Amino acid sequence: MFRSPQSPQLSRRTVLRSSGAGFGYLALAGLLGQDALKSQASAAVEQPLLPKAPVLPTKAKRIIFIFMEGAMSQHDTFDYKPELIRSNGKSGPGGGTVTASKFRFKQYGETGTYFSELLPNIAKHADKMCWLRGLHTDTPAHPQAVVQLHTGSANAALTRPSMGSWLLYGLGTDNQDLPGYVTINPPPNFGGAVNYGSAFLPAHYQGTRITDQGYLPNLKAASAAKLQRKQLDLIQGMNRDFARQAGSPDPVDGIIASYELGFRMQDKVPELLDISKEPEHIRDAYGIKDGAAGSFARQCLMARRLSEAGVRFVEICQGGWDHHNNLHKGLLDRTASIDQPTAALLSDLEARGMLNDTLVLFGSEFGRLPTAQGQDGRDHNITGYSMFLAGAGVKKGFTYGATDELGIKAVDGRMHTNDLHATLLALMGLDHERLTYRYAGRDFRLTDVAGEVVKDIFA
Template identity: 45%
Template sequence: MSDNPYPCGTNYAPPGDPRTRSRRWFLQECGVGLGAIALGSLLGKEAAAASAADPLAARTPPLPARAKNVILLFMGGGPSQFEMWDYKPTLARLDGTLPPAELLEGYRSAFINPSSKLLGPRYKFSPAGGAGLHVSELLPHTAKVLDDLCVVRSATTDAFNHAPAQLFMQTGSQQFGRPSFGAWSVYGLGSESQDLPAFVVFNSGKKGPSAGAANWGSGFLPTVYSGVEFRSVGDPVLYLSSPDGLTRDLERRTVDAVNAVNRQNLDAVGDPEIATRINSYEMAYRMQASAPEAVDLAAEPQHVLDAYGAKPGEPSFANNCVLARRLVERGVRFVQLFHESWDQHGNLKRDLEQNCLDTDRASAALVTDLKQRGMLEDTLVIWCGEFGRTPMVEGGDDGRDHHPNAFTMWMAGGGTKPGLVYGETDELGFNVADKPVHVHDLHATLLRLLGFDHERLTYRFQGRDFRLTDVHGHVVEDLLA
């Protein structure tokens, strides 16, 4: 790239060039473009200039950071806290009776039937860890690492349908078109990997997430910050392998030729999506060598695979957990694992047992593995769904409905307080009784762990400064180590 005094990485337009008379060019190219304003305010002029030249360049956050990487374990569908984390003796005692009338007074929801009877927990609970939190028999492996977890039993959200609730948990909005938490993280921090995407996504379980790719989308941010979906079997990305007869040298020369044209177009137009296209071609070329090695589970020692319950060649949540650790080791900033579906409107025991069998061992092994490798200190692991389940039965006697008022999630590492059990619900688990953590508060806290003030990590779009927490949220200091 030639010497350039302008922060957006484009060549200087000489006098008389049409660009010098273009308002659009001036706004996009002279350091007062919308993205440049946002990054200039957030990171400073030098960092903003570096970001414009390489949008995925690693950047230092403005505040002291506790975490530099994130692994998000998303249990799509709404895991039942009553069968896993939030033991309610009163609910067990009142099993089969109608809920108190005052509990539902003034409450309206499509998923609350006032004539539904209370449903006590279907499994045994036992105290675990130093805090003595009662944990279900469905989670024997997670119970063993409880002292490394920060468990929040007072999470609450605004949405009660799957797609809006997943979007709300991921983007801070129930509407499509907003950047995901992963995209915001990469926008602020860049990537430490030159050979792999900054943001990688895996899916497992019966189906994909209800909100689809919007869960890892970049919204109005440049698409270079969106997640890249990997497969856990075969080529991680389709068509990554070269066709027969195409040499590595020819591929390199082809990419160089295409990107030379793209750079000319970028200089003339200034569209950040052209920079994304250039980055995509370069990343795809480098990934042909780096990605197969990164996802090669056969390279893992057998005792590690056994700890996770992973089996190379068989797609599973366990395999994806091992891959998440391998990618973070190689500098990937954000790895998101979706496991669907936890939506047990019926067949609660059968399906919940299978989901826990699929995820409990691997989730606990991931925390232990990161800790043993010295990576847990700066890797933030998050386990959550989009909402919880009702304390009342749905339909017959083996299902629970959606419930946004109160649910449980946990975090580990990355500056969170280990061994903490935070917040509690009322005696029936219907509402938060102490220390509520709204989704906006969660996002504010997670960004603070990454070194950002959630009110200042913004991007100007359509005349407004947007942020992950919208106009809400506060950092829950008690969750920080």
């Protein structure tokens, strides 16, 4: 369970079994009185997503995760390695032929950070970025690695709560009329709903899936709100009667909360996701256009609108980075779709003062090798790759960690996926060792039994 002084708003079952949370159930009842304790438990059931105070000092209030599904090639985008150029055509340490990038690199900003010609707009934000250059993970298979990045566990068969669900569980959300966790165009294959599910956490902590067209499945128009309210009151009455019965399953509480949230969302969400209401100059800055070519731009603008409205965690996704072949042309296509919108999102957040309390994470499930695969491709690399952070709580224009001369292995400032999760939670004001939930006889957490917080990157 979540043993934290920040809030009593937990699930009904958790509140009633909190014998280890500093005070036992009877001691707490003695301090607060039986009526107060019942009121607490009732509030937890009725409003499980109320905002909770962080337990650690923090500036970050929300996260936008920009996920490049399929493993973006760092060697062709933002990891400049002079040795890669000097060793071009030679045999690599682990076999294969070392292959330099076909794209030109140059330095940007006062930090002199290298970017390739593929990312000229993102590169303009070089001095805002906090680079994690020594990342590594456990498995080179996409499904397992994507699931591990999102849930902390590479074993998709043993489903774990997603990163966004843990954040929602620990912090709640600021807008009770909106979901606290939204995923836009989530990966359809590599783990699917596992990547935004709540697993054994109560159901109200799972992510809400929408499309880049603003479509939210099963959300009806609010034209018949009075009739729907009557129908919902009847259903909720039966749900609550069932929930009060001995042995009723915990998910009933989540269903009750989700029905109420769905009713409120009918009025708020369609307008919020209608990006046509944005001024023309904003839409132009993001590069909004119709069809598939404008998908990522729409996601970025939606992410800003959702975050501004109080959503705690927003993930946006761009697939198609698995370049075992057709690397050159594929990178031209993929980077053209993300460069302008990502840069516009960072600029927009900064202009609105939101970058002061919003943490942006950009990256893939792993990286790619410096050696060639076939005529025009690169294979997976789990031993050394990069991501960047920007915004609340992290140092600007800072680099933590490094890979070797060819960019194969992390050799300095090594960060496992568990360390990344521990650090992200700390940046949001949560202690990863205390953010736990008891299930199947043991306390689970996002970082399992590992994870070190990398405080060197904290502003």
